[in-house]
Amino acid sequence: MSWTRENRWRAALVLAGVIFTLAAPGMLELFTIINLSTAIALAILALSLGLIWGYGGILCFGQTAFFGIGAYAYTIAAVNFGGSSWAVLVAILAAAVFAAVLGYFMFYGRVSDVYMAVITLTVTLILYSLLRRTSGPEYKIGDALLGGFNGVTSPPLNLPWAPYMPLFPEHVFYVGMAVLIIGYIICAWLIQTHFGRVAVAIRENELRAELIGYDTRFYKLAMFTIGGAIAGAGGIIFANGVGRVTPDIFNLYNSALAIIWVIVGGRGTLAGPVMGAFALFYLTSWLGTQGVVNNNLVLGLTLIIFVLAVPRGILPTFISWWDGARSRRAMQRRELKVRRKRGRRSSELREAADEK
Amino acid sequence: MKSEIVVETRNLSMHFGGVKAVDRVNFNLRENELRCLIGPNGAGKSTFFKCLTGQLSPTSGDVVIRDFNGTGRLPHQIARLGVGIKTQVPNVFDGLSVSENIWLAARRWHGAARARSLTSQTVERLKLGDIRTDPVGQLAHGQRQWVELGMVVAAEPWLVLLDEPAAGMTHDEIERTVEIIREINQQATMIVVEHDMQFIRMISSKVTVFHEGRILIEDSMDVVTADPRVREVYLGNSAS
C-alpha cells in the first residue's frame, strides 16, 4: 500500500477513529457511549455494503440478511456455548457461508443486476417471515428458543480468557470501534491489492475483465463473501448493542436503510457509507424525541430531496467541493461519459440490428 | 510453407429464434496468419466472432483453438488460452487510468514486477505515454480503441481477435492502427473483423467474406474484390 493522497486521508481517518475511541470516555456521557454501539454496528454494515457495492459493483439489497444472520448465529451460539468466543467465530462464518452460497447461485447463475438486487431483497424478506414464524416452543436450536416475533435475548460478549465475565455495554463500544476500524483497514487494503483492483475493474466493465482472462464470477463471489463476513461481524455488535435480536432486523425498512446509508454517504468510498450510517442513525434517533411531525413524513421527504439534490452522496460531493480543480475535471469526464454512452448505445443498436 | 491450423470451426451454427445468424461455418486459420473477416451488415461476422470469443454459446458445431475445444466456453476461459480479444464497442475500464487498464491485463499473466515493466513497455509501444494517468473515460474515441489494443497486447497473446478495430477513427488514426496491427502480427496469429474495405486493403491480408451466415469466398483481397458475387452482395445489400 503506497502513500497516495487517498491513503493519507485514510490513515488520518483511522487515527481519528483511534483517538476518538480512546478519548470517548472523557468526552462523552456514559449513555452516549453505550448507545454508540448500535450506531457502530450499523456503520459496520454500511462499510460492508460500501465495499461490495461501491467497489465490487454488486448491488445487494439484502445486506441486512448477513448482518441479521450474524446477530442470530451469535446469539444462538452464545446461548449454547455459554461464552462468546466461539459464538463470534460461528457468527462470522455463518454469515460468510450464507453469502457464499447465495452468491454462488447468483453469480454462477448469471443473474442480471436488477434481479440480483431483488433476489437478495426477497431472500432477506423470506428470512424475516420465516423467523417471525418461530414463536412456538418447538423452534429451538440447542438451548436457544428462537422466540419468533419477540426474538431472543443476546448474551453479552466476554473476553476470550474470561468466559463468565461478560462485558458491560460501554465496553462493547470499544469492541465495536475496534471491529469498525480494523474492518475499514481491511477494506482499504483489499481494494488496493490485485484482487481489489480486479474487482473494481469488473465493476467498471465486466466483459472486458473477462476478455483479459479474469473469471469475474469468482471475484464477485469472493467479494460478496467477504462483505457477508464483515456484515456478520457487525451483526454481533448489533446484538450486543440492542441486547436482543428480533426478526425485524431482516425487514424491508432495514434492508432499504443500508442502501440509503451508502447512497447518502457516497458510493465508491469506504468512509462515506460509514458516515451515512451515523448521520441517518442520529437523524432517526432525534426524530423520535420530537413529537411535532410524523417521523415517517420527515424521513421520507429527506430521502426524496436527497435523491434529487445530492445524488452523489455527501462525501464525494464534499471532496469535489474541497478540490475544485479536480471537480471541474470530473465534471468534464461525466459529460464525456454521457456523450459516449449515447454513442455506445446507438452502436449497440446497430450491432443488434446487424445480428438480425 | 504450411503451418499448423490453430483455429478451426466445424459446422458452427448460431440461431436466434428462427434467424440463422451463423449457419454451418467451417473455418480454418493457420499459425501466424492475419485474416480479415468481411461482409455486409447482418452477414454474421460479428456473431461468428462472438462464438469464437465465448461471448455467445453456439447453437451447434464446434470451435477448436489449438487442441482445446472452445465450444460454449466463457470469455475468460478463451482468454486464458493466450487469446487477446478486442470487441467492437470499446470495452475499457472507464473509471481507471490508461496504465491501470493495461496493468490489469498484464497482471493477469505475470507477477507484480513483470506486470509493471510490461505495462510501461506497452504504453511506450502504443505511444500512450502522454495520457497514461488520465482516466480512460476522458479520452477520445480513437485513444480508447488504442488503450483496448494495449490491453490485448500487454497479455502477450499468441492469437489476437479484433472486432472492427478502426471503427469511428479518423484517417490518421486508422493509419496508426494499421501500423499497430502489423506489429502485433509479427508475434501473433490474428483475425480482424472489419467492413471498411479501405482499411483491409491497407492491411493487405487474406480475406474471408461472410454472407447470410455462411462463408461466401475466401481469398486474397484482389480476388475477392473482383468476384462478381461479392460485388453483388455489397452493392445489393449496402446500397448506401
Next chain:
Amino acid sequence: MSFDRRTFIKGTSLAGLTLMAPGIIGRAKADDTIRLASILDQSGGLDIYGKPMADATTMAVDEINAAGGLNGKQVELINYDPQSNIQFYTQYATKAAAGDKAHVVHAGITSASREAIRPTLGRFKSLYFYNTQYEGGVCDRNCFCTGSTPAQTVEKLVPYAMNKFGKKVYIIAADYNYGQITAQWVKKYVTDNGGEVADIEFFPLDVTNFGPTIKKIQAAKPDMVWSALVGGAHISFYRQYAAAGMNKSVPIASTTFGVGNEHKLISADEGDGILAAYTYFQEVPGDDNAAFVKRFQDKFGADAPYLNELAARSYEGIQFWAEAVRKAGTADRMPVIEALESGISLAGPSGPISIDPKTHHGVLNVYLAELKDQTFNIVETHNEQPPSDTLLVCDLKANPDQAKFYFENGLEAAGIK
C-alpha cells in the same frame, strides 16, 4: 444458562478495558423537577397501540402538574418515539436512565421491547413501569407491570362464554409468545370447566387471508371460537368470518378483541355478539370513569381514540406511581418501590387498583362485555383479580433480588404441558 448484566455490575473491572469515570459527574440533572420518561411507538406499525397510550400518558402528567405536581415539584414528561423499531428502545431507555436520569420510565408495548430495555433500566436503577397487557411472567423488583395477564381475564371469560355458547371451543391465536401462551391458558380453563378444545391454530401476524381456517372451523362445528388474534392484519378475520355468515352461527369470545380498536374498525353487523374481557373498557360504569372519558375527549377533541385497556393502564400506571411518590415523599427509586409494595391502592377509572407485592403486577377489576353496535356492554364485573398466572412462578417478597422473565409463565406450574 442464564445470567444478566446486573449481576456483574459491581466490582468487575476488566483488564485493559476499564472505562475512565464518564464525564457525567457534575452534570447530574438539577433536582427541581421529577422526570418521567415515556417510550411508546407513536409511528410505524405499532402506532395503533402506542398513540392512545401516549395520549393517556400526556393527560396523566398534565393532570398531575395542574394539581400542583408531586411533593411540590413539577413532573417533566420526556417523550420518546422508538418508531416501532426495537433498536431505538434500547437507545432511548439508556438515554432516559443514564442521560436524563429519569425517576421513572413508563415504556414498552411488545414483550420484545420490554425485554430489550428491562436490563438497561435495572442496571441504571431507573424505576420501570410496563403498562401493557401481556403474557405474564416478568419477575423483577425494579419493574411494575400494570397490564392484565392472560389468566386474569381468560379465567373469567371462559366459563361465562361456555355457559352462554356451549362447550366445544375452537381456538385461534396470533403466532407469537403472547398468543401462544394465551391459547394455552384458554385450553386449560376450557378443560377445567368441562369443555372440549376442537383445535388450536396460530396465525403469523401478517396473515390477512383466513379463508382456509374458516372452512376448518365449519368442518369442526364448534360451539364457539376463541380469538387471541392481534394486530391490524388480523382484523381481517372478523370481516371474513362475518362475510362467510359464520358470526351468526358460531359466536366469538376474545381477550384481545378491542385493544386494537377492532370493534370500531369492523361494522356493527360484523361485530355484534362478540364477547370480550378486559380490565378496562371505555364503557365501564361509574362517575370516575365517566369524568375520565370526558376529560380525555375534551383534551383530544374529535380525534380522541377509543379508550382501551392500554390507554387506561398508561394513565393509571402514572397516577399510581404518583400516588407512591406522594406516599414516599420523594421520587427516589427505593422509597417509591417500597411505597408501591406497601399495598397502597388507587381509585382509578377502571376501579380500585393495587399492586401485588409478590409479583409487582396489578390487582385489577376484570370486566366481561358483549359488543352491540360497536359499543361494549358490561355484562359481568369481577373485582380486584390477582395476577394468578405470574403468582405461580414469582415471589419477590421471598426473593427480591431476581430480575427474570419466566418465559413459560407458570404454564408448567399450572400443570399445562
Next chain:
Amino acid sequence: MDLVIALALQIVYGIASLVLISLGLAIIFGMMRVINLAHGEFLMLGGYTVVISTNQGVNIWFAMLVLAPLVVGLIGVLVERLLIQFLYGRMVDTLLATWGLSLLFVGLVTSIFGAQTATTISPPLGAIQIGDYSSSAYELFLIGVTVVLLLLVYAVLKLTKLGLVARATMQSDDMASALGVSTKRIYMITFGLGAAVSGLAGGLLAPVTGVLPSIGATYIAKAFITVISGGASILAGTTAASVLLGGINGIMAFLTGPTLGEVALLAAAIILIRLLPTGITGRFFRKSL
C-alpha cells in the same frame, strides 16, 4: 365433497388475491425495471380511497371499481412526473426515492387520518352456501374481477397501440424515440397504469382486510416474492407464481395450519429462486407477456 369444493374455491381465492396484490408491482417492474418500494402504499391508498369515499356516501362498487384505480392512478402519474422521471436509468436512486415515498405516504396518511381509521365497510354480497360450508360471495366476486383484470391488462399490452409502443419502449427507448414516440408519455402512462392496478387491488381488498396506514407492509413482501418467482413476464409470471405459491399456501394452511402454510409458501419461493434464478418465466413461457 362439499369440503373439496369449498376448499378448492378457497385456494383459487388465495391465488387470486396474490395476483391482485402483485400485478401492479409486476407491471411497473416488468416494463420499466423500476423497483417500486411504495407499492404497498399504493395498495393502502386504494383502500383509503374506498373507505373514505364510502363513508362520504359514495356507492361502494363505484368507489372500488372506479374511484380507487382512478385516484391511485393519478397519484402514480403525479409521482412519475414529480419524481421518477428524473431517475430513469438510475435504478438505485429510484429505489431510494420510492422508499422515501413509501415512508412519506404512511406519514401523510397517519397525520391526516390518524393511526387507525374507522372503516365500517364490510364485504358486500353476503354469504353463499356450499352444503355444510359457507363462503363469502365477495370472494367469488374477487376471483372474477382478478380474471377480468388479467384479461384487460393482456388486451392492453397485446392489442392496443399503447401496449405495443410501451413494449417497444421497454426494449429500447432509442428505438421508440426514433419511431417518433414520446417515451416520456409512455413511461408516465405505464407507471400510472401500474399504480391504478395497485389502487384497484387495494380498494377491492379493503372490505376484506380493512385499512391502516401501515397495511402496505403486510403486502409488500408477498408481492415481491411473487413477482420475483414469476420472472420477467408480467402476466404469465405473476399468474404462474401466484398459482404455485398460492396453491401451496392454501393446501398447506388447510392441512397443517396457517403458520406452516406460510412457511411452505416461503420455502417454495426459496427453492424456486434457487432452481430458476430469473423466475418461472425466465425459463419457461419466455415469449409470453
